[in-house]
Amino acid sequence: MQVYNLFLKIFKSKIGQIVMYIVIFLGITMLFLSKTSNSPSNDYKAQKLVVSINDKDNSLESKLLRNYISRNTKKYEISALDKETIQDDLFFRNVDAVIIIPKGFSKSFNSNNITSSINTYTLPNTMTANLTKNLVNKYLSTALSYHKQGYSSSESLIKAEKNAKIHGNIKLVSKKTTTFTMRYYFFSYLGYILICTCFVSGIPILKVLNSKKIDARIQCSSYRFSKKNFEIFLGIATLGLIVFIIFTILSFIILKKDVLTINGALLFLNAFGYIIMVLSLVYLFGQLVKKDVYVSGITNIVALCFSFLGGIFIPLNYLSDTVLKIAHFLPSYWYIRGCEFAENYNSGSFIETFHYISIELIYALVFYLIAVTIIKMKAKNSI
Structure with missing residues (x-):
């Protein structure tokens, strides 16, 4: 050998x-x-946007909108509503969006003109900006559809919120996944x-x-x-x-x-x-x-x-x-x-x-x- x-x-x-x-x-x-991770089911966690809301209209319609946004986001109290403070909080990621409901919101809603009635401040071209706009616009467009069908403004906003709570049930039908384990x-x-x-x-x-x-x-x-x-x-x-x-x-x-x-x-x-x-x-x-x-x-x-x-x-x-x-x-x-x-x-x-x-x-x-x-x-x- x-x-x-x-x-x-x-x-x-x-x-x-x-x-x-x-x-x-x-x-x-x-x-x-x-x-x-060996448990792909834990990879996703739902997150809420951090939003500051200021209601200047203080009407029934604006309160319904404010409550809807509050329930679907995390509340943040901004120190002042001047342009510089808002930009600083957005820049340092203290808040994802600042939403101001101006005076006359209820009148704009009743006249079916709400596309430009909400002032939203976000960082441009970011995912949080799109999510904030979608959150508000989807809710208001649904409420406006009900309003055009003859419902009152408050009824329209309440029905729109009920619609927003409807979610489909998702079930895992196959354990096969492209996310492989450490093994x-x-x-x-x-x-x-x-x-x-x-x-x-x-x-x-x-x-x-x-x-x-x-x-x-x-x-x-x-x-x-x-x-x-x-x-x-x-x-x-x-x-x-x-x-x-x-x-x-x-x-x-x-x-x-x-x-x-x-x-x-x-x-x-x-x-x-x-x-x-x-x-x-x-x-x-x-x-x-x-x-x-x-x-x-x-x-x-x-x-x-x-x-x-x-x-x-x-x-x-x-x-x-x-x-x-x-x-x-x-x-x-x-x-x-x-x-x-x-x-x-x-x-x-x-x-x-x-x-x-x-x-x-x-x-x-x-x-x-x-x-x-x-x-x-x-x-x-x-x-």
Whole structure:
């Protein structure tokens, strides 16, 4: 097992680079951990606008309008109604809007002319400005419709408020959501980190073992060519197993009980199929790379290409149709599809996961066969 022992010896010298990528991965994971929640239902909270109301008309109609606005907003007492004070409170976000009901509002309402009877001060071109205007205009336009039908002004305003209280009941009919949990982000970004860690640690080892000096010594000894390749294959398998165990331990530390589910098991299976593909790709590039300086460049090109086009860095639903067609030729695309299925799995058959894993294994077989072909071609050229 001399070749295998040499593989492990060189692998020990690459531990520092593996640790570096693990730290990068943990940094990305912690970033998403701070921005995601496992309970999407708590993401939305109703908020009320902060509004200051001044009623100068003091009529029955203006009181009904003032009460309606007060019930649907948070009250704020402004110190003075001069232009400078209003602008200061709006600028410092003390208030979202200042509404002044002028004298003659009731007369304007009774004459069906209320479009310009309310003075509203807001920050221009902001969401709060639009919400304030919609709140007032919708209420008054509804009341005006009732008034035109023969109702009195007070009856119209009361009916408009009753209409405003009508809301539809919303029920969740499907638990499937595009807002993924931390568990999904952990395993999806694992697709990028697995390529980086396996490439920077595996390709340099294969470059050394495939060098002319090592190859010439093996040919001069009683060491068979098949035995050498078997031990190299065993070394690559050991590399993959060590990396997979490291990230498995990290998943239990970070995600805890979230991985102790059927969804977690499916994600682990999908990741295991993907790392086999990555190791096969390492074996292929190990036959092609001639210098250590090329390893970093190849690692970045492959990892970033797989990540941006395959859906790791950019969600698949944000990719254009043209990019998605290209992504179908990348194993990372099928890995992400597997992650999405595992994350959203609720009940029923999970054979779809094995469909994605089988595609990843087909890529692994193709890369391995290409590598073997290159090895045979090199052997023929050396004779």
